[in-house]
Amino acid sequence: MRKSVDEAIARFEHHTFAGLHLEKLHAAEDPNVRTIRIDGGRRGIVLKPETGDVYCLIAVMEHDAAIKYAKSRRFSVNQRLGVLEVRDATALAQVRPALDALARTQPERLFAAYGDGELINLGLDADVLPIVRLLTSEDHLAALExxxxxxxxxxxxxxxxxxxxxxxxxxxxxxxxxxxxxPAVDTSDLVTAMERSPGDVVFVSGPDELAQMLAHPFDLWRVFLHPAQRRLALRPSYNGAVQVTGGAGTGKTVTALHRARHLAERGSPVLVTTFTTTLADTLDDQLDLLIDDPDVRARIEVVNIDKLSYRIVKDAAGHNPKIAGGAEIQALWNIAISQTETPYSAAFLHREWEQVILAQDLSGREAYLGSTRRGRGKGLSPAQREKAWAAISRFLELLAETGARTHMQIAAEAARVLAAEAAPRYRHIIVDEAQDLYPAQWRILRAAVAPGPDDLFIVGDPHQRIYDHRVSLKSLGITVTGRSHKLKLSYRTTAEILNWAVRLLGVEPVAGLDDRQDSLAGYRSSLHGRRPVVQGFPDRDAELDALVEQVRAWLDAGVEPHAIGIATRFLSAAGRTERALAAAGIGTASLAAGGSAQDSVRVGTMHRMKGLEFRCVAVTGVSADAMPAAVVLTDPDEDPATHADDVQRERCLLFVACTRARDALYVSHTGAPSPFLPTRAR
Incomplete structure (x- = not known):
């Protein structure tokens, strides 16, 4: 499509009479709207002001959709702001009779308290004002967005x-x-209105400049700030901690990055942090793309939370802390359980330790026995707590003997180090993928920045929680009441991918960071494309052969290699995928290694896909024996509530992987499909 647009612009510019290529539409709402042929099946919608030689390419769509769009929209200049506006004039005319009928049955009107003058002073015009007077509820207003x-x-x-x-x-x-x-607005001057709309309109003098602008289109897409995001990112100041939530693709990360730049441009140092190293590296790269001024860029530090806590403890102790590996931790739990004859599994006890004891920074047996166990599914009697504590305390003794500590222990120690310091280390902290941080890690951030204006800017989505914990910001001294915002429009994923992926989550309610249930109500996309493709195969070899064909088709269609992502549930499957693609002559870069080569397809586990985005995504191995993965599920007989949480977390993991796609999603499995897949897609 980009190549066709380049060629169409070139034909348009070099023709002696540019208007020859523009087609006027019969019965269009706006006499200034035209269409232009892009290629055999697509047309561009062009705004042609009455005077001058500036033409604005509004959109490129399939032929019928382009004609429908062009006929229904009307462009104008906001009479107070002087910016370019677009309205669906046809839809507004069609909905008005229904609003009128509803208004007659309701005594209250939504904006009855405001006079016409007040609304006009806010930029409302003579066409919109009568419709506004018919509104009786906020739901009706939302329907008109x-x-x-x-x-x-x-x-x-x-x-x-x-x-x-x-x-x-x-x-x-x-x-x-x-x-x-x-100070004054000429509502007939569309060109000046475009100039006042820098977030929405880009001026180019011809095909060469257009080609330069589109040279790295996917990278630019990843840092482009849409208007709804701009209001949150560029607000002069907030009175305290801010929370921004929203579904996948609504622009939470790009909003956070622009907020970091905005704060750094004021001369303040900024810390940007997140859970995984892969995402931290990606945020670092995106900030390099976003910020040209080296002085501003130097004020922003990007580091994942584990590395931050490790550095704090290292500096305080004067030596590198030793990290306990997963196999070592499992072995120590098995010994502790055997020696204390505790009737609980290692997984249950490890969660009890991390989610209760470390989460609340409890100092010993008495503190644990008297604690609340918020977020834990299985209730424990005093006698059962004694048994759990016996195993936990023995595990801690064994761990101490090795001289090693877990990541969460180091986080807890880092929080204590910061809390004892005379002054906080940071002025502003930006937190991305906030739903994945553990309570001990939140205590680090609370201690690292003093409560006050613009202290914490927190973005996340509880529906993408893929790690085993629950957090209440309020209990950790972080209050976002009155400063919580939700983004509902997905700018990344098409409506077809989005609607399909939301069904992966099931119907279980999801707890937010502010002690409230979070909902995806109103979550939508105005982008459209092909439906996700779901394929089943008899064996893994056939599945890999089909994957290679799909990736080659994307590459042949002009998709940049680095804009293709492939996700698997397990690391071993990612390795087999890389080898299959390499054998077919397709270069790959591992997400686990932080690969970012422009000429390589990105391959990694579903966990590594967190926070990333691609034009095309393939999610493989979505079979009944892999999703949910039995190895991560708590025995339902031991703790049915935690088992249900584990299953929901697996649903979230698949949802995360699938919603990394902007344009195309391909899902495959061998044998029976995962029960998470929508029935009609199997």
């Missing part, structure tokens, strides 16, 4: 949320780069 001009819709949302007209005005002014509206 895709139809109304965005600045006018945002002004109405601000009022509906309880803001005063002045506060609403200040909120919508943030749409402008300098938050300052022009």
């Amino acid at each position: 895709s139809m109304l001009p965005e600045p006018q819709y945002l002004a109405l949302v601000a009022l509906a949320s309880g803001m005063t007209p002045q506060e609403a005005w200040e909120e919508i002014c943030r749409l402008l780069p300098d938050a300052s509206p022009p």
Whole structure:
């Protein structure tokens, strides 16, 4: 499509009469809208102002969709902000009779408290105002989001949320780069309106400049800030900690990165942290792409939370702390259980230790026996707690004898080191994928930055929680009440992929970080594409052969190799996948090694896909014997509630892997499919 757009622009520019290539539409809502042929099946929608030689390519769509879009939209200039607006004039006309009928049955109107003058001062125009007067609920307003001009819709949302007209005005002014509206607006000057819309319109003088802009389209996509995200990222200041949640692809990470740049541009040092090393490396790369000023970039430190805690403890102790490996920890638990004759499994006791004792920084037996066990499924009597403590304390003795510590022990020690220091180390901290951090790690961050304006900017999605813990920010001294925001529009994933992937999550409620249940209600995408492809195969060899064919098809279609991601449930399967692709002459880079070569397809486990995004994604091995993975499931007889949590976490893991895709999703399995897959997709 990019190549076809380049060629169409070239034909358009070099023709002696540019208008020859533009087609006017019969019965269009906007007389300034035209279409242009891109290739055999696609057309571009072009805005042609009445005067001048500036033409704006609005969108490229399949022929019928382009004609429908072009006929229904009308472009205008916001009479107060002076920015370019677009409205679905056809849809607004169609919905008005229904709103009128509903309004006659309701005594209350949503905006009855505001006069016409107040609404006009917020930028509402004569066409929108009569429809606004018919609204009786916020649900009706939300239903109009895709139809109304965005600045006018945002002004109405601000009022509906309880803001005063002045506060609403200040909120919508943030749409402008300098938050300052022009002293006068010419509503007939579309070109000037485009110039005031730098987040939405890019000016190019011809095909060469266009080609340069699109040279690395996927990288630019990953740091592009959409208007809904811009308001959160570039707000001058917040009074305290801020939480931004939203489903996959809603732009939480890019919002966090722009917030980091915004704070650094004010001269303040900023820490950006997350759970995994892979994601930390990706955030580092994206900041390099986003920030040109070396002084600003130097003020932002990116480090994953384990590395941060390790460094704090190392500096305090004067030597490198020794890390206990997984096999060593398992062996010590087995010894402790045998010596104390405790009737609990190693997995149960390890969770009890991490999620209760370390989470609350409990100092000993009495503290544990008297503690609350929030988030733990199985209740324990006092006698049962005594037995659990006997095994846990013995495990800790055995671990201490080795001189090694677990990552969570080091995190707890790092938090104590920071809490004892005279002053916090940081002024601002940005936390990405916040749902994955453990309580001990949150205590590090709370101690590392003083409570106050812009201290913590927290982004995450409880529906993407793939690690075994629960956190209450309030209990850790982090309050986000009144400063929680939700992003609902997915800018990455198509509606077809999104609607399919949401069904992977099942129907279990999900707990948020603010002690409330989190919902994906209203989560949607305005992008459209092909439905996910789900294929079954008799054996692994056949599955790998088909995967190679699919990857080659994506590459032949012009997809950049690094924009293709392949996810597996287990590391061994990722290795087999890399070898199969290499045998076919396709270069790969392992996510586990932090590979980022531009000429390599990225391959890794579902866990390593966390926080990343690709144009095309293949998720393989989604079979009944792998998803859910039996090895991570608690025995339902030992703890049915924890077993249910384990299953839900596996659902979230598959959801995370599938929603890394922007344009295309391919899912495969051998034998029986995973029970998580939607029935119609099997």
